[in-house]
Amino acid sequence: MSKDQLISYVKKFVPLDDIEAKQFVSNFEEVNVKKRQFIVQPNFTNKHRVFVVKGAFRSYALAPDGQEHTLQFAIENWWVSDFNSYIYQHPSTLFIVALEDSTILQIEFNKEQELKKVNHKFETFFRIMAEKGLAFEHRRIVINLTHSAEERYQNFLSNFPNFVQRVPQYALASYLGMTTEFLSRIRNKRAKKS
Amino acid sequence: MSKDQLISYVKKFVPLDDIEAKQFVSNFEEVNVKKRQFIVQPNFTNKHRVFVVKGAFRSYALAPDGQEHTLQFAIENWWVSDFNSYIYQHPSTLFIVALEDSTILQIEFNKEQELKKVNHKFETFFRIMAEKGLAFEHRRIVINLTHSAEERYQNFLSNFPNFVQRVPQYALASYLGMTTEFLSRIRNKRAKKS
DNA sequence: CTTATTTCTTGAACTACTTCATATTTATTG
């Protein structure tokens, strides 16, 4: 059952007894999402924090000139949301779209607040999630500032080999801050020579 | 007294009675830091989370080619650390240097763990800090991906007018992902014409 | 208050990456 997957995920960070585990996941709702379906859209408040049970998602911003810029990818056992929209409960500025037919577990903002209030361990869990997320984004920013387009791609390859097969090239390119054409050239450069 | 400044900062996020406030800040040590002094250096583990009481700091990565890339600025009522080094207690990869003579309040990693364990409110506080930090970095990444060098500068100007006077141009340029020469041109372009 | 050091400025040549346009391949749908 998909909720067991979430329970074992949470237990990696905080110890939970059976009652706590059950209470935690009872606040989550399972939803199936078809490929190309949006779960978050600009101007609508992102009401849920979502855990990916199966499938893949991509969050992106749409620039005035129509270009899409990928902020985040998420596959099994990752979380997705427009974090600014979710934590402040303000209208979103991002799209979040399914890259594959997917299954998610989502919790409403208010229920999450309740969980954090009622049990110190749940508070700790969400603290750890935020800290890991922040540390992750710091690493990303440093890499973006210090590396060339090709180095950023190679770095992504070695850090997230399992993502590479599952995300379209144009989305990966925009995640890495380059055009899909340029990423295409990077990828085919080595192959070409041989 | 500088610890009062920290107390009123914390109270903006979680309600604390006098005993709790006193307990919280008793774990912090006040330190004076001279301009150009380093409080974090690569290969040494970042042992403290630091709150800036007075002054200004800058954290940066040093690229193999010798270029400095600014990850973060911090002035009064901001926090600084090499977050990856601090939360995982691994060796740092960044420098953190004082841009002015400064006063900080620092807490040791173990003492912070203790605080979070002992009182749910303290856990909540650090959760909120991490969440706000993560939301902030998400905004930064979107801006970096979607805006030109000049737009990033203008955006920084309007969001952080009080930082601009206090950070050297080369540091701001590298924060914004451009060279100091290019930022100089952006700044002098408008003035030139009139 | 003079000298040394650091930071900022400006020009000119350069390059990493983009843009545009079109062809090719791969996926999706009836």
Add this chain to the structure above:
DNA sequence: CAATAAATATGAAGTAGTTCAAGAAATAAG
């Protein structure tokens, strides 16, 4: 399994931003 759409590939021309070099201005130090 055709037909259509979506994603990728590739060439050629363009540009935002870099690099290098050298001078001017501002800060720091004796």
